[in-house]
Amino acid sequence: MDNKLKRIKTEIARAVDLREYKNNFRGERVYARIESDEKMSARGMKEGIEKFSEKYRKHGKILRQFIQEERAKRETRIYFGVNKRCRLTAEDYLTVMERLGFTESVAERLYPDLMEVSRILSKKRDEERSVLIG
Numbered sequence: 001m002d003n004k005l006k007r008i009k010t011e012i013a014r015a016v017d018l019r020e021y022k023n024n025f026r027g028e029r030v031y032a033r034i035e036s037d038e039k040m041s042a043r044g045m046k047e048g049i050e051k052f053s054e055k056y057r058k059h060g061k062i063l064r065q066f067i068q069e070e071r072a073k074r075e076t077r078i079y080f081g082v083n084k085r086c087r088l089t090a091e092d093y094l095t096v097m098e099r100l101g102f103t104e105s106v107a108e109r110l111y112p113d114l115m116e117v118s119r120i121l122s123k124k125r126d127e128e129r130s131v132l133i134g
Contacts, residue, residue, distance in 0.1 A: 004100045013078045013131040029088075032080040034133070076134035093118075 016032065018025050023034040049067065053060025082088060093114060097107035 008100075009131055010133065014133045016078055018078075026083075028083075029086040030080065030082050032078060034076060034078050036074055036076040036134075074134075075132060077130045077132050079128050079130045081128055090115075 016034075018032060018034050025032045049060070049063060052063065090111060093111060094104070094107045097110065097114075098104060102110070
């Protein structure tokens with residue numbers, strides 16, 4: 001189930017449109033917000049680039065410019081979760097499982113085990129969830 005969800009979660013997250021809520025939705029049980037920020041991300045090939053630049057100075061300079069442009073990227077993420085003292089219902093879980101392609105009977109059969117795993121994970125996870133969408 002996790003692999004199915006991983007394959008489609010970015011696509012689903014990109015489809016969420018929070019413009020009506022000025023990118024910050026607060027529901028009775030759940031919330032979601034979209035944030036953008038600029039981050040410098042390391043690409044990890046520093047030594048290879050240095051060697052290339054020593055051997056091919058002109059091209060090395062051009063290469064460094066390209067890398068610098070790529071490193072400074074704007075990241076957009078959707079943050080989401082369940083409000084404090086609120087829980088997802090059995091219907092919520094079953095609906096998601098059916099949308100992932102499970103039949104109603106299989107979803108109902110898997111539900112008790114899924115809830116046990118969910119309880120264990122929620123105790124261990126004390127961070128907000130997010131998906132990179134752009």
